[in-house]
Amino acid sequence: MPDPDIELFLRVVETGSLKAAATEAKATPSSVTRRIAKLEGRLGAKLLIRSTRRSRPTEAGQAYYDGVRRIVDEQAALEAEIAGLADTPRGFLRVTAPVDFGARFVTPVVDRLLSEYPELSVELNLGSDFADLREANVDVAVRIGSLSDSALIARRFGSVPRAIVVAPSYFQHHDRPERPEDLARHPFIFYRPAPEMKLHLVRAGESVTVAVTWCRIAVNSMSAVREFMFSGQGMALSPLWACEDALADGRVVRVLEDWQSPAFPLHGVFLPGPFHTAKLRVFLDAMAARIKAEPSLTAT
Numbered sequence: 001m002p003d004p005d006i007e008l009f010l011r012v013v014e015t016g017s018l019k020a021a022a023t024e025a026k027a028t029p030s031s032v033t034r035r036i037a038k039l040e041g042r043l044g045a046k047l048l049i050r051s052t053r054r055s056r057p058t059e060a061g062q063a064y065y066d067g068v069r070r071i072v073d074e075q076a077a078l079e080a081e082i083a084g085l086a087d088t089p090r091g092f093l094r095v096t097a098p099v100d101f102g103a104r105f106v107t108p109v110v111d112r113l114l115s116e117y118p119e120l121s122v123e124l125n126l127g128s129d130f131a132d133l134r135e136a137n138v139d140v141a142v143r144i145g146s147l148s149d150s151a152l153i154a155r156r157f158g159s160v161p162r163a164i165v166v167a168p169s170y171f172q173h174h175d176r177p178e179r180p181e182d183l184a185r186h187p188f189i190f191y192r193p194a195p196e197m198k199l200h201l202v203r204a205g206e207s208v209t210v211a212v213t214w215c216r217i218a219v220n221s222m223s224a225v226r227e228f229m230f231s232g233q234g235m236a237l238s239p240l241w242a243c244e245d246a247l248a249d250g251r252v253v254r255v256l257e258d259w260q261s262p263a264f265p266l267h268g269v270f271l272p273g274p275f276h277t278a279k280l281r282v283f284l285d286a287m288a289a290r291i292k293a294e295p296s297l298t299a300t
Contacts, residue, residue, distance in 0.1 A: 005039045006068055008032060009047060013065045014137050018055050066134075070273070077277065089279040090119035097142035100222040102126040104241065105294065106142055109286045120279055128220075133271055139280055140270045142287065144239075152269040155284050157291045158299040159263035161240045164199070164255040165247065169232040177255055180208045187216035187234035189225050199237060201259040208259075237261055241296035263298060266291065 011021040012032070022032040033050075040047050047061035057065055080088075097106040103126060110122050125138070133141060133152065144160055164183070177183050180201050190197065197212040216234040219225060222242045229236050229243075230251055236243075246252040268284050270276075292299035 005035045008035055009039055009061075010065065010069060010072070012036065012048065012055055013057050013061070016054050016056065018050065073273070073277075080278075087278050088119070089113070089117040089277075089282045091277075091279060092121045092123065093279045093283060094123045094125070094137060094139045095142070095283065096125040096127065096136070096138050096140075098128055098144060099126045100242065101144060101239075102142065105290055105297075106287070109283070109290050113282060113286060117279075117282070133269070139277075140268050140283060143267050143269055144264050146265065147267060147269065151272070153272050154267040154269045155288075156300045157266045157268060157288050158297055159265050161263045161296070161298055162237055162261045163240055163243070163257075164235055164259075164261065165229065165238050165243050165252040166235040166255055167230055167232045167252055168250065170235070172232075180210050180256060180259055183210045183235070183256075184213055187214045188212050189228045189234045189236040190215055190218045191222060191225050191236075192218060192220050199261065201256070201261055203259045239264070239296075241294065244296045266297065 008021060008025060011024055012018055015021050015024070018032050018036075019029050022029045025032065036048060043064070045060040045064075046058050047064060048055045049058055095106065095110065096102075102124070106124065106126075110124055113120060114122060133139075142157075147154055174186060175182075177186065180199070183199060188197070197215055199210045199212060201208050201210070214234075217225075217228050219228070222239070225236055225238065226242060226246065228234070229238070230246070235255060240247075243252055247254065268287055270280060288299070291297050
């Protein structure tokens with residue numbers, strides 16, 4: 001293991017705060033500052049940009065953190081393997097997932113893992129504001145949609161089928177679409193403002209793209225999309241998992257059932273490294289099993 005000052009530097013970077021690292025180390029912030037200054041003097045480089053609320057690494061500090069963190073993780077993995085403990089999930093696992101999807105599907109997985117592995121702790125962040133996993137200190141992110149960051153490793157769990165749905169009351173004031181082109185005349189409720197408000201639909205080898213010209217509401221919550229839809233404010237291109245109960249009890253109906261919108265891919269993504277920890281492996285396996293058991297999702 002690195003010397004105590006290096007361990008302290010790692011915790012400052014990972015917590016983002018000298019004060020938080022001091023609390024963990026049961027030390028005073030001033031003593032932490034002195035120890036970091038001692039390390040900087042030994043290395044001849046400034047490692048942290050300090051402020052009253054947050055401390056972040058300099059360019060040299062980030063390079064030093066990445067190198068030392070890799071060495072520490074590799075040593076821990078080697079020692080665990082030698083001790084026969086490499087398959088025992090333990091320590092702190094940081095997970096992020098979209099809010100509504102995470103509450104529905106990821107929370108039960110975390111609950112099960114905590115029950116099965118008493119030495120495991122989890123920080124579950126529900127939201128979509130974790131683009132940089134390294135900066136956010138996230139171990140694994142559950143992501144829906146196409147992946148753009150090629151620096152990440154991805155395990156595909158499956159896909160998220162979608163359908164165009166609407167409340168039956170909507171048709172008291174609007175005509176029912178008979179073909180995809182008719183959708184352009186209807187108001188839509190979108191999950192978040194879409195960069196291109198277009199619907200891509202396929203049927204038995206045919207494909208068509210319809211530009212939606214009437215975005216009635218854009219909202220960053222699937223729960224809110226449901227409520228607006230139930231009140232008849234417009235149609236929605238909804239993931240099936242978000243509306244399966246409403247389809248079953250008639251609160252919403254499908255539109256143009258013979259046309260399908262391509263499903264969104266569903267992945268677990270994580271940073272590349274020389275090994276995968278047991279806690280990461282069991283989470284990925286448990287998520288894959290959960291997706292496979294869900295009729296509203298399509299497993300890989």
